[in-house]
Amino acid sequence: MxxxxxxxxxxxxxxxxxxxxxxxxxxxxxxxxxxxxxxxxxxxxxxxxxxxxxxxxxxxxxxxxxxxxxxxxxxxxxxxxxxxNMEEAYWKFVHYYRSLFQIPVVAITGTSGKTTTKEMIRHILSADKNVTSTNSSNNSRTAHLHYLLSIDDDTEAAVFETAVGEPGDVRNAGQYFKPTIGIITNIGAHHLNYCKTLEAYIHAKGEMVSALNNAGLLILNAEDANSKKLDLKNFKGRIIKVGIDLSCHYKANDIRYCKDGMQFILQYEENTYPMFVPGFGVHQVYNALAAIAAVHEIGVDFPKIADRLKTFQNLNKHLQVFEGINGSTILDDTWSMTTTSLEAALNVLNELGKTKKRVAVLGTITDLGSWGYIIHEKAGEIVSEKGVDVLITIGEHARIMAEQAVKKGLNGQVYSFKNSPLAYELLSRIADDKTIVLIKGDMYSQAIIELAAKLRKKK
CATH class of the missing domain: 3.40.1390.10 (MurE/MurF, N-terminal domain)
Structure with missing residues (x-):
């Protein structure tokens, strides 16, 4: 401070x-x-x-x-x-303190990719700037004052996550941070226990527009279906689109899997730049595109962006690859669980497992309220569409995924367990050096996290 x-x-x-x-x-x-x-x-x-x-x-x-x-x-x-009036005095202090600093401030929201995109931006900018940021994914509304006061006279840029637990969260964060750049990575279906409907959740993510005070710079995923539903008619700032579509300001071409990450060609205006980002999946390229757009708009040139991006360390439990039991390959994706991130993880499983037996171990999707059954059914449809050789679910709600996947024609073996020890017993029998196992849950599922740790080969 x-x-x-x-x-x-x-x-x-x-x-x-x-x-x-x-x-x-x-x-x-x-x-x-x-x-x-x-x-x-x-x-x-x-x-x-x-x-x-x-x-x-x-x-x-x-x-x-x-x-x-x-x-x-x-x-x-x-x-x-x-x-x-206490509340009035508090907000006078908050607004006064933020007004003391004329620096670029990036705020990021989205169903998936917030933390990764934020960390990419922080990593790139910190090469020659003093940057303050959200700590890991600790983006609770109660921490906003702490993060605001982490800005001081030495700070040259800031980047903060603005999560949605309920309507009003992003708008509230904007009152503290007053971002100059806003990013919406994507909008899936999550936190419906408080948002109640998908439309309300989309609207809650769209509060980024008011967080930017209808000005500034808004970065959007051009291919994300729900982001296209945002009401932007009153936005007076600049909108920048990232993706693979011809209309994108920052466009990725020739996306390829390679050792430890993804290669792609960035096209900006009439110029192209080769890029590499650690971490597997096309979704990781989209995270990188949003980060690239933000830091380039702040003033970092593309050669420096490319140099910094290739040294980015992919985050813990974000599709990390390990050698597992019986010589198998383990994809640990136990950080979060949404239908958006599930689809991305299954794409990676299928790409890395082209010559292997593909096993998906899936836990429950949380924070859904009365939408729990419908969203788990949607997850099951995604599994069926993407296809796996073996599906293992853990937990009563996760069983809905298995049942729906079978109903939709999944051509593979399906097992549903109430607990992780039974799943581990099965995996210890069926996994071998020709098996790749995706294990996916969220940070609140201790059983899934412990199972992922047991599946890794002990050093």
């Missing part, structure tokens, strides 16, 4: 100094007690704090409150600012 004095903040939020000093310097911010980790923190809170003794180790501390405050012998190391 850029250090600010109490006087600067108090003036900005129109607060009255009740206790303490205008000269205290603030280095951290919080709006919940548990977010206070160090001294020199400013806390915005309407709640009555009872246990001041438990907070003394963080003094000097600054409290902004709209409640009546009684000193009751409180230390002078506690500075208190009284405001008329």
């Amino acid at each position: 850029k250090p600010l004095s109490v006087r600067q903040i108090r003036t900005t939020i129109a607060g009255e100094l009740i206790q303490g000093s205008d000269h205290v310097i603030i280095h951290f911010g919080a709006y919940r007690l548990k977010q206070i980790k160090k001294s020199h923190t400013i806390l915005f809170s309407s709640k009555k704090i009872i246990n001041w003794e438990g907070l003394r180790r963080f003094f000097p501390l600054v409290l902004v409150t709209d409640q009546v405050f009684s000193k009751n012998g409180q230390s002078e190391d506690l500075t208190v600012i009284k405001v008329n």
Whole structure:
């Protein structure tokens, strides 16, 4: 955080100094007690704090409150600012702090590929810029203030994930970050337990338009069907499309699998540039295209982009390839589970497994609410369409996938288990050096994660 004095903040939020000093310097911010980790923190809170003794180790501390405050012998190391309206004061502070920095800020949303695209952008820019970003995929709305305050006078660019748990999430993130560039990687069907309908989920992702204040630069996947449904009629900024279509501003040609990743030719205007991105799958090329578009618009030239992109390290549990039990090949894709990422993973399985027995081990898709049955049926249709030699599902909801795949004509062996030990017992019998196993679930499925670890060859 850029250090600010109490006087600067108090003036900005129109607060009255009740206790303490205008000269205290603030280095951290919080709006919940548990977010206070160090001294020199400013806390915005309407709640009555009872246990001041438990907070003394963080003094000097600054409290902004709209409640009546009684000193009751409180230390002078506690500075208190009284405001008329807490929420209004908090957002004045947020908007003021963001206004201090005129830097490129990239915000990324999408059903799949957010973290990978964000990490690619961070990796490319960090070659010669001081970049702040979301940590891994920790994109909770409660972390927005922390990430905003990670911008300081040394920061030259920022890149943040803006996830959708429910409608309003992307718009809320935009209030903090005020991005200059927005990216929607793709829109599948997820978090329907809160969004209720696919249309509402698409609309929630489309909040990126308002996050950009209907200006700035919006990067879209030209081939993504649901992204084409976004209402962009009021968007006054620039729209850049990436993909393989002739209409794309950043277009990928001659996409090929190679050792450890994907090769493609980037076409921009009348020029072409050879590119390599670590990590398998055409979807990885789309992630790279979005990242390339963002960093090029920020000012990085294509030769430097190509050099940096080839040194990108693909993320843990994102279609990682390992040697597995009985000499088999394991594709560990246990980071997330959506129909969008499932289709991408099955494409990779089929490409890498052209001469092998293809086994898919699939867990449950979460955060679907009343849509659970329908989305699992859709997943089963995807499995049937892509085809595997052996399908193994784990969990009661995952069984729906297996049943639908069979119903739609999957030509392969199908097994449904309630738990992972039974799946491991089967795999230990059928896997050999001519077998490739995709294991896919999400980060919340401990059983799937543990099974993936057991399937790897022990070093």
